Amino acid sequence: MSDASALEVQAASAATGTLGRLQRAWDSDLAYSFRHSPVAVVSAIIAFVCVASAWGAPWIAPHNPFDLASLDLMAGDQPPAFLSGGTWTYPLGTDNQARDVLSAILYGARISILVGVTAIVFALTVGIVVGLVAGYLGGWVDAALMRLADVQLTFPSILVALLIDGIIKTALPRNLADAVQIYVLIFAIGIARWPQFARTVRGSTLVERGRDYVLAAQVIGLSTPRIMVTHVLPNVLGPVLVLATLNLGLAILDEATLSFLGVGLPSTEPSLGTLIRVGNDYILSGEWWVVIFPGFALVMMVLSVNLLGDWLRDALNPRLR
Amino acid sequence: MLAFIAARVLQAIPVLLIVGLISFALFAYVGDPVLIMLGQDYTAAQRVALEHKLGLDQPFLVQYAQYLWAILHGDFGISYRLARPVGALFVERLPATLELAFTASVFALVVGLPLGVYTGIWRDSWLSRVAMTVSLIGVSLPTFLIGILLILIFAVKLEWLPSFGRGDVVHIGFWTTGFLTLSGLKALVLPAITLGLFQMTLIMRLVRSEMLEVLRTDYIKFARARGISERGIHFGHALKNTLVPVITIVGLQLGAIIAFSLVTETVFQWPGMGLLLVQSINVGDIPVMSAYLMLIAVVFVTINLIVDLLYFAVDPRLRMTRMAAAR
Amino acid sequence: MSLLEVSGLVVEFPTRRGVLRALDGVSLSIAPGEVLGVVGESGAGKSLTGAAVIGLLEPPGRIAAGEIRLAGERIDRLRPAKMRAIRGRRIGAIFQDPLTTLDPLYTVGRQLTETMQAHLRLTDSEARARAIGWLQEVGIPAAADRLDAYPHEFSGGMRQRVVIALALCAEPQLVIADEPTTALDVSIQAQIIALLRRLASGHGTAVMLITHDMGVIAETADRVAVMYAGRVAEVGPVREVVHHPAHPYTDGLMASIPSLEHRSVRLRQIDGSMPRPGALPPGCPFNPRCPKVFARCLTEQPDLLPAGATQAACWLHDPRSVAQTQALHA
Numbered sequence: 001m002s003d004a005s006a007l008e009v010q011a012a013s014a015a016t017g018t019l020g021r022l023q024r025a026w027d028s029d030l031a032y033s034f035r036h037s038p039v040a041v042v043s044a045i046i047a048f049v050c051v052a053s054a055w056g057a058p059w060i061a062p063h064n065p066f067d068l069a070s071l072d073l074m075a076g077d078q079p080p081a082f083l084s085g086g087t088w089t090y091p092l093g094t095d096n097q098a099r100d101v102l103s104a105i106l107y108g109a110r111i112s113i114l115v116g117v118t119a120i121v122f123a124l125t126v127g128i129v130v131g132l133v134a135g136y137l138g139g140w141v142d143a144a145l146m147r148l149a150d151v152q153l154t155f156p157s158i159l160v161a162l163l164i165d166g167i168i169k170t171a172l173p174r175n176l177a178d179a180v181q182i183y184v185l186i187f188a189i190g191i192a193r194w195p196q197f198a199r200t201v202r203g204s205t206l207v208e209r210g211r212d213y214v215l216a217a218q219v220i221g222l223s224t225p226r227i228m229v230t231h232v233l234p235n236v237l238g239p240v241l242v243l244a245t246l247n248l249g250l251a252i253l254d255e256a257t258l259s260f261l262g263v264g265l266p267s268t269e270p271s272l273g274t275l276i277r278v279g280n281d282y283i284l285s286g287e288w289w290v291v292i293f294p295g296f297a298l299v300m301m302v303l304s305v306n307l308l309g310d311w312l313r314d315a316l317n318p319r320l321r
Numbered sequence: 322m323l324a325f326i327a328a329r330v331l332q333a334i335p336v337l338l339i340v341g342l343i344s345f346a347l348f349a350y351v352g353d354p355v356l357i358m359l360g361q362d363y364t365a366a367q368r369v370a371l372e373h374k375l376g377l378d379q380p381f382l383v384q385y386a387q388y389l390w391a392i393l394h395g396d397f398g399i400s401y402r403l404a405r406p407v408g409a410l411f412v413e414r415l416p417a418t419l420e421l422a423f424t425a426s427v428f429a430l431v432v433g434l435p436l437g438v439y440t441g442i443w444r445d446s447w448l449s450r451v452a453m454t455v456s457l458i459g460v461s462l463p464t465f466l467i468g469i470l471l472i473l474i475f476a477v478k479l480e481w482l483p484s485f486g487r488g489d490v491v492h493i494g495f496w497t498t499g500f501l502t503l504s505g506l507k508a509l510v511l512p513a514i515t516l517g518l519f520q521m522t523l524i525m526r527l528v529r530s531e532m533l534e535v536l537r538t539d540y541i542k543f544a545r546a547r548g549i550s551e552r553g554i555h556f557g558h559a560l561k562n563t564l565v566p567v568i569t570i571v572g573l574q575l576g577a578i579i580a581f582s583l584v585t586e587t588v589f590q591w592p593g594m595g596l597l598l599v600q601s602i603n604v605g606d607i608p609v610m611s612a613y614l615m616l617i618a619v620v621f622v623t624i625n626l627i628v629d630l631l632y633f634a635v636d637p638r639l640r641m642t643r644m645a646a647a648r
Numbered sequence: 649m650s651l652l653e654v655s656g657l658v659v660e661f662p663t664r665r666g667v668l669r670a671l672d673g674v675s676l677s678i679a680p681g682e683v684l685g686v687v688g689e690s691g692a693g694k695s696l697t698g699a700a701v702i703g704l705l706e707p708p709g710r711i712a713a714g715e716i717r718l719a720g721e722r723i724d725r726l727r728p729a730k731m732r733a734i735r736g737r738r739i740g741a742i743f744q745d746p747l748t749t750l751d752p753l754y755t756v757g758r759q760l761t762e763t764m765q766a767h768l769r770l771t772d773s774e775a776r777a778r779a780i781g782w783l784q785e786v787g788i789p790a791a792a793d794r795l796d797a798y799p800h801e802f803s804g805g806m807r808q809r810v811v812i813a814l815a816l817c818a819e820p821q822l823v824i825a826d827e828p829t830t831a832l833d834v835s836i837q838a839q840i841i842a843l844l845r846r847l848a849s850g851h852g853t854a855v856m857l858i859t860h861d862m863g864v865i866a867e868t869a870d871r872v873a874v875m876y877a878g879r880v881a882e883v884g885p886v887r888e889v890v891h892h893p894a895h896p897y898t899d900g901l902m903a904s905i906p907s908l909e910h911r912s913v914r915l916r917q918i919d920g921s922m923p924r925p926g927a928l929p930p931g932c933p934f935n936p937r938c939p940k941v942f943a944r945c946l947t948e949q950p951d952l953l954p955a956g957a958t959q960a961a962c963w964l965h966d967p968r969s970v971a972q973t974q975a976l977h978a
Contacts, residue, residue, distance in 0.1 A: 032664065151336050154573075154621045156580035166602035166610060167347060253463045257584055260465045262603050276466065280588075283473055284484070292473075295466045303461040310457070539748035546702060546743075547763040547814060548736030557762075561753050 033315040040315075043307035050301045054109035061106045062091075065099035066268070072098055080289050093289040095279065101289060104275055105297050111271040112298065115185055116252035122190030123251075124244055127197025132228050132236070134198065135205025146202065149195035157192035161254055164188040165263045178266050185264055189254045193247055197240055204236035242316060245309035249302040256298055272298045329629060333622040340618035344611040345388045348398065392615060398608035402601065407612045410597060416496045417487060418593030421585070422578050424509055425517035429578075430571070433521040437528025441563070442555050444533070452525065459522035464581050468515040468588035475511060483508050485590040516585040520574055527570055531563040538562075565632070572628030576621050649720060650677040651854050652701065652822055657714035657724075659693075659700055661925075668925045670696050670709065672878040672933075675952060678822065683848065683855040685869030685886065687862060687901075689922050692875040694858045698824040700724070701856070702739050703731040719821070737767040740815035740853075742844075744827040746807035750799035756783070756810050757795035760817055767818040782813040786843060805836035809843065816847060822854045829864065841868050862905060866890055874898050877923055877933035884958025894955035895962045896938045932963070940964060 034040050053060060076098035079086045086093060092101040134145040152160065165188040172180070208214060209232070217227045258264035259273030260280075267278055272294045279290030372378050379387070391397070397407035440449040476484035488504030490497040499505030535541065536559055544554050583595035590596065594613070601609035659671035671693045678684045686694045699705050701716055703723070716724040723734060735741075743749045751759060760779035764770055770778065776795070783791035786809040788802075799807060808828065815823050825844060829837040845868050848855045857869055865872050866886060873883040874897065882895040893899040900918035920937040923929060929936055935945040944963045955965040 151339075154576070154625055155617070156577045159580040159583070159617065162583065162602070163610070163614065170602070170605040170607065170610075249461060253461075256463050257465060260463075261584065261587055261599050263599075273463075276469070280469060283469065283477060286477075288473060291469055295469070298463065299458070299461055299466070302463075303458060306457065306461050539743060539745065540751040542704060543741070543743060543749045543811075543814075544751070545704060545732075546735055546741035548732050548734070548766050548818065549762060550732070550766060553762060553766070558751050558754065562751065565753070 030315055034311070037311055037315075039307055040311040043304040043311070046300060046304040047308060050109060050297075050304065051113060053106060054113050057103075057106035057110045061100075061103035062089075063100040063103045065104045065107065077287060079287075080293075092293045093287075095287075095290045096282065101293055104270065105272065105294050108270050108272040108275050108294060109297055109301065111182070111265060111269065112252055112255060112273070113301070115182065115189070115255045115265075115271065116248055119186045119189035119251045119255070120193070120244055120248050122186060123193040123247070124197055124240070126190065126194040128201050128233070128240065130194065131198040131201025131203075131240075132205055132233065135202040136209055136224070136228050136232065138206075138209075142202070145198070149198050153195045153199075157189075157250070158254055158257060161188040161192040161258060162261070162263065164191055165258055169263060178268065181265055182269070185255060185258060188258070189251050192254070193251065196247070197243060200240045200243055201236050204239060205232055208232050208235050238316065242309065242313045245305065245312055249305040249309065252298070252302055252305070326626070326630070329626050333626065336622060337615075337618055341389060341392070341615060342385070344614045344618075345385050347611040347614070348388065348607055397612035397615075400601070400606055400609050402604050402606040402609075407608050410609070411594065411612070411616065412495055413497075414592060414594045414597050416498065417591060418579075418582055418586070418595060420499060421509065421512055421516060421591060421593060422575075422582055424513040425515075425520065425578055425582075425585075426575065428513055428517035429520035429524055429574075433524030434528060436521075437525040438532060438555075438560065438563075440525065441529040441532025441536070442559075444529075453529075456522040456525050459518055460526075462518075464515060464519055464584045465588050467518055468511070468585055471511045471515055472588070482511050484511075487592060512585050512589045512591055515588065516578060516582055519581060520578060523574065524567075524571060528563060528567055531567055532559060535559045535562045569628050569632050572624060572631060575624050579617070579620065651680045651682075651719055652678040652856070653715075653717040653720075654697070654701065655715045655717075657697065657700060657716065658712045659696055659705065659709055660712040661709045663708075665926065669712075669928075670878055670925050671700070672928070673714070673951075674875070674878070674880055676873045676880055676883060678854045678856060680821065681849065681852045681854055682871065683845070683857055683869045685865035685872040686856060686858045686875060687860060687865055687872060688875035689860065691922060691924070693878040694860075694875050695826050697875070698741070698826050698856060698858050702735055702741050702824055704735075704741075733767075736763055736818045736820065738820050738822070740818070740820040740823040742808075742811055742815045742823060742825040742828045745831045746804060746811050747799070747831075749811050750807060752799055755796050755798055756802070759810075759814060760795075763814055764817050778817070782817050783810070785847065786810070786813045788813075804832055805840065808832060808836075808840050812840070812844060812847065816851065816853065819851065820853060822856065823848065824856045824858070826858045827860070828857075829861070830859070837864070844868075862890075862901065874901065877928060878925060879933065879961060880952060881934070881962075882955075882958055882960040883952065888957040892956065892958075894958050894960040894965060895934075896940050896964075897934050898960070900937075900939075932961070 034044075058064075076094055076096050078090055078094045080093040080101075081088045081091045090100045090102070092105070094100055095104070130145055130149070134142040165184055168184045168188070169181075172184075214227060214231060217231050222231075255264060255271060256273030256276070259271050260277045262277065265271045265274050267274055270278070275294040276291050276298075279287070279294065283291055395408050397411070399405065400407050400410060403410065436452055440452050443449055472484045475482045483504070486508060487499050488506070488508035489502040490499050490505055491501045499509055541554060541558060544558050549558075582593065583599055585591065586593045586595035587599050597609060598613050600606075601613075654677065655675050657671055657674040658669065661668045661670055674693065674697055676684065676686075676697075686697065688694050696705070696709070700711055703726070705711065711724050714724070715722055718734070718738060723731065726734070750756070754762075757776065757779050760782060761772070761775040764775050764778060765772075780791045780795055783794060788794050788806060788809060794802075799810070802810065808831075812828075815825075828844065829840050832840060841864055844855065844857075847853070857865065859865060869886050871884060872886050872889050874881045874889065874895065876897050882889060882893065882898045884894075889898060890902060893902055897918070900916075903916045904918065906915060918937055923933060923936075929946075931944075931946045931948055932938070932941075932950055935941050938945065942963070948963070950961045950963050950966070952959040952961050953965045955962070
């Protein structure tokens with residue numbers, strides 16, 4: 001580095017206030033790695049576009065596919081605009097109930113993202129709490145909690161989620177089931193994924209616990225919960241956040257799979273998985289657009305999240321620097 | 322060695338008992354078998370009679386004990402939906418799922434392992450980059466979508482392969498196999514690829530990352546310092562050390578294959594255990610659900626045990642420590 | 649003629665902050681059968697020099713300038729296949745941690761035979777017999793039985809003996825020993841060093857002994873090169889360098905070693921710390937910390953100059969400066 005730019009960086013580091021911190025963030029290793037990785041930038045843009053358009057669905061969707069009064073049954077079964085028989089009113093075609101595929105995708109993506117993110121946040125919360133407690137307290141608490149996590153980890157998450165979802169759905173009276181389905185789904189997926197977070201946090205907590213700053217805090221007389229939250233927690237968050245990003249794509253796929261199997265979101269409030277399930281019945285008659293476009297949207301979302309997660313993991317890996 | 326196995330089996334028993342408890346609780350308290358079996362209209366007398374027949378008026382622990390006893394005798398109850406013994410249903414559907422899972426695993430290993438080794442050693446070649454990109458997409462594609470796409474291309478557009486079912490099967494004893502007929506084999510292709518694709522990409526990425534880790538170790542550096550040929554390093558030292566952790570993960574992935582077969586069987590209407598479960602969940606057929614829960618608990622515990630044994634056999638360092646620990 | 653001749657070796661690492669010069673013109677030589685010690689602090693470039701000689705620089709590191717000659721031929725620009733033939737057969741290596749140096753899944757015997765058969769024409773039974781011989785030579789009891797044992801079945805000291813056997817079994821002319829005793833118990837260190845010394849002189853093998861432990865050097869080496877900030881500060885016969893250091897850094901090093909004989913109240917140290925590769929000061933890299941610094945040191949970088957019985961990269965030994973310093977300190 002030339003002396004001139006070295007001095008610039010020094011000056012910027014010394015600057016206080018938001019501008020200084022932004023400058024430092026921009027110059028940090030992580031931001032540098034991001035700026036120079038075309039894959040990370042492109043996938044961040046795609047992810048942003050997906051989230052923004054899904055969140056803005058009520059405003060940008062050309063139709064509301066769930067307002068039954070607005071459906072024009074004559075417009076059903078239309079192919080996408082670029083094929084013969086299609087019109088630009090319904091750019092990606094319509095399904096057999098004259099619902100606009102594009103709008104359905106936007107609303108569906110909204111739900112898919114919502115469920116995925118909430119489920120991961122739920123799993124993270126449970127996992128962090130359990131991991132912190134197990135790692136910090138040790139002894140039989142640790143042994144019991146980790147045994148529980150290990151047992152659950154022997155089963156694939158999708159199976160756990162399916163069974164929890166199925167059981168709750170069967171246990172609830174029929175009319176209640178549809179209304180709370182989204183919460184059941186979030187709960188099922190979250191419960192299926194907490195053990196990995198718990199194990200990672202517990203491992204990091206065990207390491208941090210042996211460090212001097214924890215000992216010092218204990219000597220001062222801080223209470224155990226206080227030490228865990230204010231001192232240990234910030235230091236164990238790193239690897240678990242990478243794990244969360246990588247799991248976000250999986251959670252979205254979990255929801256799509258469960259909806260596809262029929263135990264997820266109902267067709268009155270469809271996610272992308274539900275749309276694909278509904279559309280699957282029509283591919284043999286040639287109406288491929290009802291399945292392919294939602295599928296494409298789903299893959300784009302998950303792919304961009306996975307790419308970002310991969311980049312984040314490589315960027316934060318000290319050995320690869 | 323025997324002590325090791327015994328120790329692991331003993332560890333597994335509490336797990337199975339707990340799962341059994343959950344299974345039974347499901348069976349006893351969720352859903353209403355009377356409602357499902359008799360339909361909407363029934364008299365109070367009919368309910369009492371049926372409850373007595375099903376043994377639902379006994380105390381909890383008695384019912385639990387009866388349940389466990391029945392299971393040990395292979396009696397898993399009667400399906401509410403199909404009115405047939407669940408055990409018989411399982412036996413009927415198991416071969417379909419097992420043949421599918423087996424074929425998919427073979428596909429995943431045969432393609433994934435060599436690709437993983439190749440992309441680990443020659444990481445910057447164009448084939449490696451292509452393989453990595455494809456694998457990344459593969460990990461982001463849900464299994465059901467892969468199945469649907471394959472059906473669209475090969476069954477609907479090209480009409481080369483069937484889009485559902487198992488084709489013609491041959492009965493051998495209690496087993497039904499699709500391997501012996503042409504239509505059976507053709508029907509196996511798309512579902513096996515669908516089921517195996519996720520595993521294949523996983524194996525490929527895992528082997529690759531293990532390979533890269535191993536190639537950075539001191540002993541590889543020392544082997545280079547001794548002038549060992551590149552072939553000896555890659556296919557001797559590196560490969561052997563890579564396979565050790567890979568075996569565990571691949572073994573555990575067998576579990577994932579069984580889980581994802583649920584989805585594949587649904588997409589292809591494959592008459593296996595997975596489809597049975599999904600149909601049962603949609604209807605609330607508790608006996609099937611709880612029997613399935615017990616069954617997969619046993620299956621996964623067994624898989625874990627076998628993987629542990631394999632690991633033990635392959636890594637000489639573990640033999641000493643494990644045997645010492647089991648004493 | 650010297651066996652190994654390194655002249656003006658420059659090793660660079662391109663990083664995103666620019667190119668880092670880790671070795672800034674290293675020159676040293678080793679005669680056949682001689683033990684050259686290479687000492688210095690962590691980061692001075694000792695291990696890098698060894699790695700460059702045997703052609704195992706980790707990418708993105710690369711040799712940017714200079715020459716490495718083995719028995720007169722240049723080896724720093726060889727094609728990979730040719731370099732592979734040299735490694736093990738003409739130059740061997742011993743690394744620091746014997747546990748991670750040995751492949752845990754290969755028996756000790758297999759690692760020995762594979763090394764020998766990579767370079768020498770031997771049948772399997774010949775290789776096996778020789779392997780047993782080597783294990784005996786490095787002092788492993790019951791060698792024939794231990795041949796089929798795995799590395800983790802040996803203790804730390806035994807493992808390093810195996811490593812030494814592996815480094816020597818293809819009969820190289822030069823062995824680069826990078827911190828061979830640092831990971832071992834103090835009680836074992838002496839044994840291993842003595843073993844290395846004995847084997848080397850017995851087989852006529854030269855040794856580049858890289859270490860930060862001056863005591864080991866004083867015991868074992870014939871000549872020693874003191875490295876500082878990617879360059880050689882002083883080189884010469886061990887006795888001379890230790891007792892009559894010509895470079896102020898070496899002087900500081902020797903003085904900082906606590907002595908069993910003299911009682912002192914304070915441990916002497918050299919103030920400051922060694923600069924990192926990207927942050928070298930202009931002129932002599934030692935000038936910020938040197939007690940005898942003068943004007944020329946701040947602007948011009950000295951090469952190795954004759955200084956009595958040794959060579960030192962210090963302007964104090966340039967005849968012209970002698971007059972200047974006398975004037976300064978008079």
